[in-house]
Amino acid sequence: MSKQLIRLTFIVLLGALLGACSSLTTSQHQVILSSGVALTLTAPPEGLVGQTISQLLEIDYQGEQHSLLAQVQFQPNGLNLVATSVQGLPVFELTYIAGEGINAQRYVPVAEFDFEYIVADIQLALWPMSSLEQSLMQGEMHMVSDGFALHANGDMSVRVHKTDSITVIQHFTRHYQLTITTLE
Incomplete structure (x- = not known):
C-alpha cells in the first residue's frame, strides 16, 4: 500500500472516531459567486429529472x-x-x-467548504443556458466558443469551458478550478 493511501485511511478512521458524523442544513437560495455575480439555486430542468450521473470531480485550490x-x-x-x-x-x-435549501452530512473531517457552491457548480455545468440566464440575479453572461463567462463590472468572475464529457469551471474571485468529468 502506498504511504499516501495509508495516511488517508488513518485520517479517515481517526476522524470517524473523534468526530463521528456532522450534518449541516442551510436554507440559502442564492449563491454569491463573486462581488456583483449571484446565482439563484433552482430545481433541475425537466431534461435531467430522473437521471443519475456519475462524475469525477477534480478541485484545484491553493496549489x-x-x-x-x-x-x-x-x-x-x-x-x-x-x-x-x-x-x-x-x-x-x-x-x-x-x-427549502441544502441538507448535508459529512463523514470525514475535511476542510470547510460551502455546500451551496457545489450545487451552484452543478447548475453551471449541467443546466441549459436559458435556465442559467433566468437564475442569474446579478452580473452578465457572455457566450464564448466553448461555453460561457460570468462578468461583473466588466471583470470576468467565472469561466465555464464545456466539451461532451468534461466541464471546467474557473472561479477567478474564489481562486479555484473545478474539472467535472462525466463517467460512463
Whole structure:
C-alpha cells in the first residue's frame, strides 16, 4: 500500500472516531459567486429529472488538487449527491430541495467548504443556458466558443469551458478550478 493511501485511511478512521458524523442544513437560495455575480439555486430542468450521473470531480485550490467521485441523482424538486474518495471512502452527501435549501452530512473531517457552491457548480455545468440566464440575479453572461463567462463590472468572475464529457469551471474571485468529468 502506498504511504499516501495509508495516511488517508488513518485520517479517515481517526476522524470517524473523534468526530463521528456532522450534518449541516442551510436554507440559502442564492449563491454569491463573486462581488456583483449571484446565482439563484433552482430545481433541475425537466431534461435531467430522473437521471443519475456519475462524475469525477477534480478541485484545484491553493496549489493542491483533490479528487472525488460523485453520483448525482436529479429529482423534480432538487438533487441528491453522494461523494466518495477515489479509494471509495464516503466523504459527504447532500440533498438540495428548491425553495427549502441544502441538507448535508459529512463523514470525514475535511476542510470547510460551502455546500451551496457545489450545487451552484452543478447548475453551471449541467443546466441549459436559458435556465442559467433566468437564475442569474446579478452580473452578465457572455457566450464564448466553448461555453460561457460570468462578468461583473466588466471583470470576468467565472469561466465555464464545456466539451461532451468534461466541464471546467474557473472561479477567478474564489481562486479555484473545478474539472467535472462525466463517467460512463
